[in-house]
Amino acid sequence: MIDDVVRRLYEEPPDGFVATRAAAVGEARAAGDRETAKRLAALxxxxxxxxxxxxxxxxxxxxIGELVELSGALRAAQRELQGDQLRELSQQRRAFVSALVTAARKLAVxxxxxxxxxxxxxxxxxxTAALADPExxxxxQTGRLIRAAAYAGFGEVPRPRLRLITGGEDEVDDDEPDAPVPIRGAEGREETEPEEATREAAAREARERAAxxxxxxxxxxxRRELQRELSAAEAGERRADDQLTRAESAERDAETLVDDLEAELAELERRRTEAVAEVGRRKLARRTAEREAAAARRRVGDVQAALDDLD
Structure with a gap:
């Protein structure tokens, strides 16, 4: 039962979620299934x-199964640094995500x-985040997301630091500044690049590093600010959900009290109606007794008068 309810809750548009959940919780409580009611209320x-x-x-x-398969292929290509395959899979990712978005829009409409x-x-x-992060x-895949996800780190694996093999045993790191290039002057003397150019290059590199x-x-x-905001927002959401749960519970209690009072009122009204009817019956009996008493008194008078006449 609870699986069917959960499926219905997360398939129906969110604007009906609270009412559907409250109804399901009420049904579970009415059936005496407090554990199911508690689990549903926590959704x-x-x-x-x-x-x-x-x-x-x-x-x-x-x-979604295809999405998971493509996700694994992308991560494998990233680990193995397969550039051509990675670019091809990235193109597939973009096209596939676009197709998924189109399908999702049609279903929602x-x-x-x-x-x-x-x-x-x-x-x-x-x-896109699901393609990048297995978690x-x-x-x-659970079909029970409560908020959208994002993955800021998605993308192709950065290129490793490359080294240039010069033909000898030495290797030169292409990320390091070039060494001064020797030049020969008119006299055949070997000279170096001007020190000023070297200083400017070093200063430029320092500025770039600082930037x-x-x-x-x-x-x-x-990132820290957003993390704090997210934590605060999640805490606020939990407080709001708790407040909503308490409000829903209080509303149900109030409705139960109203139902009980209405039942009591109906019972009192029934008893009042019966009492009014009983008063009517008593009045009728009293009037009948009064008529009978008056008739008896007249009879006594008549008999007494007859006796007087005989005397």
């Missing part, structure tokens, strides 16, 4: 992008979502 509402990916996973598992409001950029980022791919370091530090600072 998180997905974002629209996550819902679209979940819909694709559940409706087109064949495409068929499920009742407005095409103009679908965050397909987040869907594409999630599918993300595993999460995607790269600034960018690295800035990226790291930004």
């Amino acid at each position: 998180k509402k997905p974002t629209v992008a996550a819902w679209v990916v979940n819909l694709l996973v559940r409706k087109r598992p064949d495409l 068929a499920a009742g979502a407005g095409a103009a409001k679908l965050p397909m950029g987040e869907v594409e980022a999630t599918l 993300i791919a595993e999460q995607v 790269r370091e600034r960018r690295r530090r800035e990226a790291e600072r930004r």
